[in-house]
Amino acid sequence: MGERYLRWRTVSRANRTRAERKSPEERSAEIQDAARSIALSGGLTAITLRSVAAQAGVTPALVAHYQPSMESLVASTFTAVVRTELADVASLLGPFPTATERLAHLIDTLQDGSRDDLTLVWVDAWSLGRRSDLLASAVRTQMDAWEALITDVLVEGCDAGEFSTGDPDTVAWQLLGMIDGLNAQSLVHYRDAPSRGRLIARAIEHELGLSPGALTAAAAAPRR
Known part of the structure; x- marks a missing residue:
């Protein structure tokens, strides 16, 4: 159980590290693209912090960071x-x-x-x-x-x-x-x-x- 947990922590940390390598410009564009996709599929009312985060594959906190x-x-x-x-x-x-x-x-x-x-x-x-x-x-x-x-x-x-x-x-x-x-x-x-x-x-x-x-x-x- 301990070894499995350590492996999970290692993979999780690696994934976060890879995500952090995106430039601010790339991340901002990613969030904007997600918002446009949501608007075209569900209208402007469907654009929320959580929906944009889910579409972009990031956390709501990261969306709030780039789009306060x-x-x-x-x-x-x-x-x-x-x-x-x-x-x-x-x-x-x-x-x-x-x-x-x-x-x-x-x-x-x-x-x-x-x-x-x-x-x-x-x-x-x-x-x-x-x-x-x-x-x-x-x-x-x-x-x-x-x-x-x-x-x-x-x-x-x-x-x-x-x-x-x-x-x-x-x-x-x-x-x-x-x-x-x-x-x-x-x-x-x-x-x-x-x-x-x-x-x-x-x-x-x-x-x-x-x-x-x-x-x-x-x-x-x-x-x-």
Whole structure:
């Protein structure tokens, strides 16, 4: 029994020594990656000291050492997840040659039902942000970034004569609000994804002076 205990102590000490060899930067990145994984699988509300520690394979005390504020970790996790989403969508839109096609595929991509994990992150952020100024500020910053992406597409369409609106900023805000609202509804399976996409497309077609069905047709057309 004594020999077995000594062997266990030796292995345990060796494991701790190996863990301690990670640099502070590596350990911090490991914890942040764990938080992002948790957010995408269970939302921001699932990020706790214990859940992050378990995901990263470290102790809660070590998480607290590198992330003394869970409020800060939640806010930075939200920002990291949403920045990645925005970059992915911007990259997806890049190859389309016209603003109409880019706008159509933007709506289709954000309403096709494949991003429920990201929608949950957003919904949790709006809810938790009521009691966290840090998170609320992060949410507003990322909403501004999304609105800027949409506005750029609308301005390009106006400059090319594809769209007709004197206020692309307001139309972008309207579109963002519709996308956010209908995506939130999708979490409880209210209506189906194609219906939600068509509802948004019809409203925005009207705002931009497009013929009915123009955005739906553009989304369905093969990429050139």
